Every structure is written in structure tokens, then in C-alpha cells.
Amino acid sequence: MAEPRSRRRWLALVVFAVVVYVLVRAADTPQAATPQPSTGAPRSATPGNSAGPSASVGPSPRATTSSYDPAAYASQVRTRAQQAGVSAQLVMAILYNEAYKPHDPAFERVWQRYKPDAAFGIANMHRATFDEVKKGRDFADRSWDELPDDRDLAIEAEAWYLHDLAAQLPTARPTSLSEDDLLALGYNTGAGNMLAFARGTTPGSQAQSYLDRLHANWAKAGKAVAG
Template sequence: MQVAKRWSWVVVGALMVGVWAACSDQTTKTGSAPEPQPTATKTTPRATATKPWYENYDPAHFAAEVRKYAKAAGVNPQLLMAILYCESYKPHDPKFERQWAQVDSNPAFGIANMHEAAFDETKRGRDFAKRKWSELPDNPALAIEAAAWHLHDLAKRLPAKRAGLYTKDELLALGYNAGGGNMRIFARGRKAGPQAGTYLDRLHKYWPTAAEALKN
């Protein structure tokens, strides 16, 4: 949810990519199929390991969950999917997220990059009220559900009368990134600053991508 940390994630993410690439190469070398036995009368298919969801992560892989929870929360599924794309700039390896949290004073967890305070406020009275913020790195579905209801709650905070500078979905995206208080200020006509404006640019960039992803 914080664009200011984007470049830090890009640098660290590049290091992670190198590690993953090395691991992938080693797996290929050691996982080759054995030579066929001349006396064998039949062959047994070699088991193939399923890659973790966070490798080659694409929000489109969770289109079903986005549709489900967006509908339940009464928010635009394209908005929810676009936000997942906006938040996909950092690695989502659960172990890596927890290691990063040890050096970040205000970390965000899960594929929707949600902060603990936002999660704890959002879960009150909901089906996932007993779930913990610390579960988000391991549970993409929970992260999507929480993000959907957070957008629902932000929508409730929009003023009845709004300036025409931003659409409702744009305001909700700005609220997701910059907080509900700033969202209300933007709704009354103030132009978003550089950081929030950059997030909005990313939303526009991913808007058609999100629509395509929801067709899956």
C-alpha cells in the first residue's frame, strides 16, 4: 500500500530473483528423469513438484477469489484486481515478507500489502474476525477478502457530495494507498500529491489488464 517503498522492493526483489533462478536451475539439473530400465514392462509417470503460488506470481491466478470477495463486499472486481496488480511490485514469498518485516517499522503483509492496523479494523464483525494479520503472507485468499472489505469500508466513508475530480473507484484506490482521511480530502476536490498520483497512474495502467484477468 506504500509506493514510497517501491524502489526498495525492486532492489531487494532483484536479489530474490537471482536466488530463485539459481534454485530453479539446480532443480532442473537434479530432477532429470532416470534412464529407462531395459527390463521394465511398463513406466510410471514421474511425479512433478508443484511450484509455490508466489513463484511467477500473477494476480490473474486469483481471479475466482477476486470475483467472489468483490461480490460479497459490494465493490468493483476490476478495482480490486487492479489494486492487486498495483501491489504486485514486491516479492510475495512468505518467508521473505517476514524477514523484511524485521527491518521495516510499518510492514505490509500479503498480496494486497495490508498493514496490521487496517486489517484489524477491517476484520471486526466479519467472517474472518478471528484470523490474524500474520496469516496474510501464507493466505492469498484471506488477503483478497480483507482487501475487498477494506474497500467496502472506505466507500462508506466517502462524502455524499463529491467534487468531480475523481471517480468513485479512483477515490477508493487513493484511499487504499493514502488512507481514508486523505481520500475524503481528494473527494472534496483537492488534487492528489506526487505519491498518491503515482499510485493512481499505476491504477490506470493496470485497469485494462485487470479486466482481462477477470475473464479467466
């Protein structure tokens, strides 16, 4: 999940991570080999990393270093949101909110070495949250370390976390915030703060900023999942 209060510090420190990332990728890049003529049939494409029950949605775009557009995962969002009984538009809007940082697997792992409590995956989920959400679910045997590589798993975990947050909301809520607003705030700030907002506490500047971005992304998210 995103941590708006540390966003400025993150932006200042990200330069360091980028440098380390470039060095790591350079070290891992093999020397170019002399081209050889092809003999026989071409090899089949290497399968993706998805495995087990959480891979039942079907093929999804692979995590790459190219620019990331949450709309490319609309099919996965619709499926996972339906399974969890939550709004697909909300799941997608949160993905847009969480797209503020590079979502390249190698970059995320380099950054996590520098900042061990960093979040993983396109939904920016922390280890403790993932380990709690996966209990009793089809992806219970999956690891938080897989989130950067398996974007469908990240979406699945996000959807079920929103489901779990919704189950905690009281029926009577003396607040002008909608249920989607409260769930987004819960995703960003935790269940305790979500319940405080539901009781009428006014969101602070950081939480309000997250909510404002959600509203700005709302129509775009709805259009992305409409198909």
C-alpha cells in the same frame, strides 16, 4: 497497502532482505536423504492453510516462490468482491498495483523482521488496517500474520476495506476523480487523504503515480475477472 513515497528506499534496502532471505532458506533446507523405494500407497497431498469461514471460496493457488500473477486469483476476487459489494475489477487492479514486490511468504517474513511496519500479503495490508477491517466479519478470528500464506484471506480483507472506504465517501464530491479512483487512493493513502481528494484536493505526485498505475492496469484487471 503500498507506500509509493518509500519505494526507492525499499528498492535499495531489498538487497539486504534478499541476502538474509537466502541465508534463512539455506539454513532451513534439510540435507538430501538417500532415496528409498516406495512401499504402499502414496500419501495424500498436504492441505492448504485456509481454515474457517474465510476458506469457503474453495481451493486457491498456493503461495510459492514462483512468479506471481494476480489473474490466477480471479475466482477469489470475483467472490470476495461480490460479498463486499465492491467492484471486482477494482480489487484486481489494486492487486496488480501491489504486485511490485516479491510475494513469497518466507521473504515477507524476513523483510518484516528488518522493517516491522511492513505490509503483509498480496494486497500489501498493514496490521492496524487488517485488525480494524476484520471486526465483525467472518474472518474476525484470523490473524494478520496469516496474510502471506493465505492469499484468499488477503483478497477478502482488501475487498472489505474497499467496502469500508466506500461507506465514508460523501454523495456530493467536487472532483473529477471517479469513485474507483478515490477508493484506490484511499486504499493507498488512507481514508483521510481519500476524503481530501473527494473534496477537490489535487493528488500529489506519489498518489498520482499510484493512480496512473491503476489506470494502466485497469483493462488487464477487467479482462482477468471477466471470466
